[in-house]
Amino acid sequence: MRLGSLENLRSQLVEVTLALVVGFVGGALALTAFGYNALENIQVMISYGFRDLGYLLLKSAPIVLTALAFLVPLKAGLFNIGGEGQLYAGAITALFLSKIGFYLAIPAGALAGLLVGVAIGLLRVVRGVNEVVSSIMFNWTLYYLSMFAIQRYLLDPVYTHQSIRVDRVLSLPEVVTIMLLSPLVVYLLLYNTELGYRIRVAGSSSRVARYAGVNLNIVTIQSMAIGGFLAGLGGAIQVYGVTTVVDTTLSSLYGLGFLGIGVALIARGNPLAVIPAAVLVSGLLIGSHWMELRGRVAPELADVVIGVIILALSAPYAYRVLASRMGWGVGGG
Amino acid sequence: MNPTPLSSNTTRPRQAVLMKGITKVYPDGVIALRDVDFEVYEGEIHALLGENGAGKTTLMRILYGEIRPTRGEVWVWGERVEFRSPRGALAKGISMVYQNFTLVPNFTVLDNIYLAVSSTMRVSRGEVVGRLQTLMGELNFKIPLEATVEELPVGLQQKVEILKALVMGARILILDEPTSVLSPLESRALFELLRALKAKGVTIILITHKLREVKSVADRVTVLRRGRVVGVFGVGEVSERDLARLMVGGDVVVEGRKLEGVRGGVALRIEDLHVRDDRGLLRVKGVTFNVRYGEIVGIAGVQGSGQKELLEAIVGLRPVERGRVLIDGLDVTGYGVGERRRMGLAYIPDSRVEGLALTMSLTENSIIGLLERFLGRLNSIRWGLAEGYASGVVRDFNVVHRSLWDPVLHLSGGNQQRLMVGREISANPRIIVAHEPTQGLDIASSNLVRSKLLELKRRGSAVLLVSSEVDEILGLSDRILVMFDGRIVGEGAPGDFDEEKLGLLMGGFVEAR
Structure with missing residues (x-):
C-alpha cells in the first residue's frame, strides 16, 4: 500500500499535537492538584528523559516489539492483550537456555512467545474462547510460572533476590538494529505480502474475508503466532540486551507488554510509527523516574502523569478502532 | 400566516405537507437535494418518483424528522415545523414505513404494536386490541394478533407495520418502496389497502421507482431527478413514457x-x-x-x-x-x-458489505479473490500490476474516484457497486x-x-x-x-x-x- 494522502497526514499531525497538549496540560493539572510545581517537574521529566540517547533506545527496543505484537493481530481484527505473558515466556525461556548456549536463547525466546500466541489462537478457533479473556488468563498464569521458575531453577546463589546473570550478548547497536528492522519487516509483511493482505482483509470484515476465500481460522492462528513471536523476541532482548538479569518479582519485565498496547495505539496502527511512539513513551518513563528523584513526586503520581499523556495520545485511535469494530458508523482501523 | 400555495388550483383541498426550498448537503459534500418544493394534499396518494439516488428517501427522512435540511422550510397542516426527531413528526401524525421493517421477529403482532404504542402514550393492551379490531374491520382485512411476526409472510408483516402506524395516530403515511419485498399479488393487496386508507382520509406518500405503481394507485406524482424536482402532475395527465423520460433524463435504454x-x-x-x-x-x-x-x-x-x-x-x-x-x-x-x-468461478454478491473491504483501497479491493494472479517472489504482492488492473476496472466501469489508494469507504454506493461488479467481470x-x-x-x-x-x-x-x-x-x-x-x-x-x-x-x- 502507498502512504496516505498529504491531507490525511496533516490531520494526523494536528491530532497528535493536540493530544500532546491535552496530555501535558492534564499531567500538569494532576501535579498542581497535589501541590507540586508542575512546570518544574515536567521540565525535569522532559530534559532528563531524553538526555541519554543510548539508554533511551535500549529501553525502547522491547516496547517496539511488544507494540508490534499487539499491532499485527489488531490488523486481523484480534485484540492480543497477551503480549505481556508472551514477553515473560520469551524472557524466561531465553534465561533457561543460557545454560546450553546463548546463541540459541534468543530464537528460543521468540519461539516460546510464538507458542503462547498460537495457544491463544487455537483456543479461539477450536473452542471459541475470546482472545482477550484467554490472553489475560495466560498473562497471569505465565506471571506466576515465571516467578516460580526463577525461584526454583534460575536463582542466583549469591544475590537471592534475582536470577542468574547472563552475558550481554547483544550490543547496543545490535539492539537498535533489531528495533529499527522489526517494524520495517512487519510493514513489508502487512502491506506487501499475500499473508499480510489476508490478515488485513480478515480485519476489515470477516464476511468479506469469507467471500474472498480467506480462511479466518488460519489467519487467526497465523497473526497470533506472529504477535507472540515478536513479544517473545522482545522478552529475550530485554534479558540479553538490556537487563541481563530478572529479579524475583519480575519488576524488570512487568508492564512492557501492556505498554506496547499503548504505543501501538499512539502509532495509529502504523508499524513504522511505532518507533517514534516507543521512544517518546520510554523517554517519558525515564523522565518520570527523575521526576520522582528530583521533585520528590510520589511514584504513583508520576505514573498518573504518564498515564494521562499516553491516554490522550492513544484515545482518538483507540476510539476509531473500537467504533469500526462495533459498527458505530465511524471509519477507522 | 399561511404560505402561498404552489399550485393555483381554486378548489384546492386542504394542504397536508408543504416543503419549500429544501436543500440538503451531506457532511461529505454530496448534495442530495437542491431547492426542492414538495406539496401533498390531505387524503391523496402522492407518489414520489425517482431513480435510486434521486433523493426521494432523503426528502422523506427530512419530513419525518430523522435528518435536518441544510436549508428550507417544512410546513405540516399549515403550520411551520422544525422536527428534531421522528417523535416530533409522530406528534403531527406523520409516520414512515421502511423497506426493512422495524418489528421484533419473535414477538407476536400484538406485542409489537403494543410495544410501539405504549412508548408514546398511556394505553392498555385491551384498548389497543379494540382499536386494531376496529381498524381491521374498516379496512377489511384480518391479521391474527397472536401470531409471531416471523411466521407471517412479508406482505402481512408490512400490514402490521401500517397498522402500527395507524394505531399510533398516523394521518400522513410515508411508504418507502413498499413493493420491493412483495410478490405481485401481495403488491395488489397492498394497493387495495392504500385505497381503503385513502377513503378513510389518510394521506399517503409513496416513494417508488416503479412507473406502473404510480399509474395504478397514485393521484398525483412528483418526479425527482438528481436531487431536483423535474415535474409535478396529476396521474391522469401524464403517460408512463413521459414519466420514464423525466425520471432518467433522456437517455432511455430500457432493455x-x-x-x-x-x-x-x-x-x-x-x-x-x-x-x-x-x-x-x-x-x-x-x-x-x-x-x-x-x-x-x-x-x-x-x-x-x-x-x-x-x-x-x-x-x-x-x-x-x-x-x-x-x-x-x-x-x-x-x-x-x-x-x-x-x-x-466468479461471484457478485447482492451486498457490497460482503464484497468490498470498505476500509481498504480501490486497488486492494480490485484484487480480492484474484490474489494469486498478482503474486511475485516470496508471495509478495505486485502492486504495480494490481494498480494496472484496478485502473482498467475503474475505466471500463466508470468508477468515479479520487485516487486508487483511497479507501472504498469514500465512494458513493453506485461507484462501489460498479467497482465490485467490474472487478469480477474484468477478471474474465x-x-x-x-x-x-x-x-x-x-x-x-x-x-x-x-x-x-x-x-x-x-x-x-x-x-x-x-x-x-x-x-x-x-x-x-x-x-x-x-x-x-x-x-x-x-x-x-x-x-x-x-x-x-x-x-x-x-x-x-x-x-x-
Missing part, C-alpha cells in the same frame, strides 16, 4: 440487447441441492439445473425465495445439506471458496454467478453492466444471473428459471414468459407444467 453466442458444454451443474439458512431452516429444497458455456441462465424470484442460499452454496460459502455442485463435471461440493475461484471468469448486479445503479450504469455480462457470455463464459427485476431477467437470459419457496417452479425460454406469467410464478400461484 439489454441479446447477443448470440456459441453454446458450449455444461459449465455448472446443480443436482438435487438442499441448503439451510443461518437459522437452520431449509431454504433450498431440491434444486437441479445446468448452466452451459455461452449461456445466461436467469433465476427470477421474489427476494427471500432461497436464491441467496442457493448461490452461496454454489460458490462455496454455505454448506450443502444434500445434493451436489459440479464444475466442468467435477464434484466440487466439498471445495472451499478459494478452490472454486481458482477453477474460474469462465463462470460467473451474479446476484442483483445492477442493484443501486442508475439506468445508464445498469445497461453498462448488462452489456458487459452479455459480452462475457458471447466470449463463451457461463453466466448465472439472479435478479428480482423481471425486465433484467427477461432482457438478458437465454433460459429462465423461476424460484419460489426454495424450489424451481417454472423453466423456459424468455419467449415462454410474459411479465404477468412470470409475476404469478414468482408469487407462487401457478404450478409449473
Whole structure:
C-alpha cells in the first residue's frame, strides 16, 4: 500500500499535537492538584528523559516489539492483550537456555512467545474462547510460572533476590538494529505480502474475508503466532540486551507488554510509527523516574502523569478502532 | 400566516405537507437535494418518483424528522415545523414505513404494536386490541394478533407495520418502496389497502421507482431527478413514457440487447441441492439445473425465495445439506471458496458489505479473490500490476474516484457497486454467478453492466444471473428459471414468459407444467 494522502497526514499531525497538549496540560493539572510545581517537574521529566540517547533506545527496543505484537493481530481484527505473558515466556525461556548456549536463547525466546500466541489462537478457533479473556488468563498464569521458575531453577546463589546473570550478548547497536528492522519487516509483511493482505482483509470484515476465500481460522492462528513471536523476541532482548538479569518479582519485565498496547495505539496502527511512539513513551518513563528523584513526586503520581499523556495520545485511535469494530458508523482501523 | 400555495388550483383541498426550498448537503459534500418544493394534499396518494439516488428517501427522512435540511422550510397542516426527531413528526401524525421493517421477529403482532404504542402514550393492551379490531374491520382485512411476526409472510408483516402506524395516530403515511419485498399479488393487496386508507382520509406518500405503481394507485406524482424536482402532475395527465423520460433524463435504454453466442458444454451443474439458512431452516429444497458455456441462465424470484442460499452454496460459502455442485463435471461440493475461484468461478454478491473491504483501497479491493494472479517472489504482492488492473476496472466501469489508494469507504454506493461488479467481470471468469448486479445503479450504469455480462457470455463464459427485476431477467437470459419457496417452479425460454406469467410464478400461484 502507498502512504496516505498529504491531507490525511496533516490531520494526523494536528491530532497528535493536540493530544500532546491535552496530555501535558492534564499531567500538569494532576501535579498542581497535589501541590507540586508542575512546570518544574515536567521540565525535569522532559530534559532528563531524553538526555541519554543510548539508554533511551535500549529501553525502547522491547516496547517496539511488544507494540508490534499487539499491532499485527489488531490488523486481523484480534485484540492480543497477551503480549505481556508472551514477553515473560520469551524472557524466561531465553534465561533457561543460557545454560546450553546463548546463541540459541534468543530464537528460543521468540519461539516460546510464538507458542503462547498460537495457544491463544487455537483456543479461539477450536473452542471459541475470546482472545482477550484467554490472553489475560495466560498473562497471569505465565506471571506466576515465571516467578516460580526463577525461584526454583534460575536463582542466583549469591544475590537471592534475582536470577542468574547472563552475558550481554547483544550490543547496543545490535539492539537498535533489531528495533529499527522489526517494524520495517512487519510493514513489508502487512502491506506487501499475500499473508499480510489476508490478515488485513480478515480485519476489515470477516464476511468479506469469507467471500474472498480467506480462511479466518488460519489467519487467526497465523497473526497470533506472529504477535507472540515478536513479544517473545522482545522478552529475550530485554534479558540479553538490556537487563541481563530478572529479579524475583519480575519488576524488570512487568508492564512492557501492556505498554506496547499503548504505543501501538499512539502509532495509529502504523508499524513504522511505532518507533517514534516507543521512544517518546520510554523517554517519558525515564523522565518520570527523575521526576520522582528530583521533585520528590510520589511514584504513583508520576505514573498518573504518564498515564494521562499516553491516554490522550492513544484515545482518538483507540476510539476509531473500537467504533469500526462495533459498527458505530465511524471509519477507522 | 399561511404560505402561498404552489399550485393555483381554486378548489384546492386542504394542504397536508408543504416543503419549500429544501436543500440538503451531506457532511461529505454530496448534495442530495437542491431547492426542492414538495406539496401533498390531505387524503391523496402522492407518489414520489425517482431513480435510486434521486433523493426521494432523503426528502422523506427530512419530513419525518430523522435528518435536518441544510436549508428550507417544512410546513405540516399549515403550520411551520422544525422536527428534531421522528417523535416530533409522530406528534403531527406523520409516520414512515421502511423497506426493512422495524418489528421484533419473535414477538407476536400484538406485542409489537403494543410495544410501539405504549412508548408514546398511556394505553392498555385491551384498548389497543379494540382499536386494531376496529381498524381491521374498516379496512377489511384480518391479521391474527397472536401470531409471531416471523411466521407471517412479508406482505402481512408490512400490514402490521401500517397498522402500527395507524394505531399510533398516523394521518400522513410515508411508504418507502413498499413493493420491493412483495410478490405481485401481495403488491395488489397492498394497493387495495392504500385505497381503503385513502377513503378513510389518510394521506399517503409513496416513494417508488416503479412507473406502473404510480399509474395504478397514485393521484398525483412528483418526479425527482438528481436531487431536483423535474415535474409535478396529476396521474391522469401524464403517460408512463413521459414519466420514464423525466425520471432518467433522456437517455432511455430500457432493455439489454441479446447477443448470440456459441453454446458450449455444461459449465455448472446443480443436482438435487438442499441448503439451510443461518437459522437452520431449509431454504433450498431440491434444486437441479445446468448452466452451459455461452449461456445466461436467469433465476427470477421474489427476494427471500432461497436464491441467496442457493448461490452461496454454489460458490462455496454455505454448506450443502444434500445434493451436489459440479464444475466442468467435477464434484466440487466439498471445495472451499478459494478452490472454486481458482477453477474460474466468479461471484457478485447482492451486498457490497460482503464484497468490498470498505476500509481498504480501490486497488486492494480490485484484487480480492484474484490474489494469486498478482503474486511475485516470496508471495509478495505486485502492486504495480494490481494498480494496472484496478485502473482498467475503474475505466471500463466508470468508477468515479479520487485516487486508487483511497479507501472504498469514500465512494458513493453506485461507484462501489460498479467497482465490485467490474472487478469480477474484468477478471474474465469462465463462470460467473451474479446476484442483483445492477442493484443501486442508475439506468445508464445498469445497461453498462448488462452489456458487459452479455459480452462475457458471447466470449463463451457461463453466466448465472439472479435478479428480482423481471425486465433484467427477461432482457438478458437465454433460459429462465423461476424460484419460489426454495424450489424451481417454472423453466423456459424468455419467449415462454410474459411479465404477468412470470409475476404469478414468482408469487407462487401457478404450478409449473
